[in-house]
Amino acid sequence: MRLATEPDRLLTTEEIADEYGISRHHLLKIVRELVEAGVIVTQRGGGGGMRLARAADEIRLGEVVRHLEGRHALVECFRADGGDCNLNPGCRLKSHLKRAEEAFLADLDRSTLADCVGRQARKPSRTAKRPRSTKVTENS
Template sequence: MQLTTFTDYGLRMLMYLAAQPEQQCSVREVADHYGISRNHLVKVAHRLSQLGFIDSTKGRGGGIRLSGEPASMRLGDIVLKLEPNMHIVECFDKSTNCCAITAICKAKDFFRQANQAFIDVLNKYTLSDTIVSGKSFLEIFALPQPTNPDRHKQS
């Protein structure tokens, strides 16, 4: 099972904001700290705002901040909202399923259980559990970061 990059970035943005819950910051600040595309993070921030995870203020002096307490934001719930189509096998998506054995296959039930178990484990943890301490989390951005030369290559 693999989460989309969109969900990964959404979780990272929420973690960054959880490390400084009383402060507002810009999408550019988050993008610069993670070394990822600001344009992509704007879309992520917009979706997180639509879902009620962050508050967004436009204009001069604007920015983003968490809309609630990190301790009340369950990771599984966040993932499910960012990743509504967790189709780990073809038959989970009825609109594109072409599998010839769907009607008699028992494996799909096992995959559904595994999918639910994944979310159940994530829901044992909250956003605040992902942050050792706000200061330590933010200090990591001051350290030299490992680079991955293939990260920004276009496929």
């Protein structure tokens, strides 16, 4: 959301961590995941930092949540390996949970990052130079 307010500027993790009083180490982990997801891009070196990879109104919330939370299964049987719950496969709860999870993500797919930022969201200018590197470092 912070990046959406200044789409043409490269912001550093240090800057954002200081602004919001959050752990820089934790923020670096999130930045790496968002780079992997193709949501943000980073540029190394002096004057480097990060910015959104696309305009905020092109980034669906469902896309971000799927990527960040995808490896945390809601219940054990949703794990990639199927888990080892004794109630599976006869469990009647799992289909309800699956539908609820799908509804949750479908709802998030109806909204974009721009919807969360409101008027503060700005379109990147056409002349803004796009960062080339996607590697995240301590200096990003």
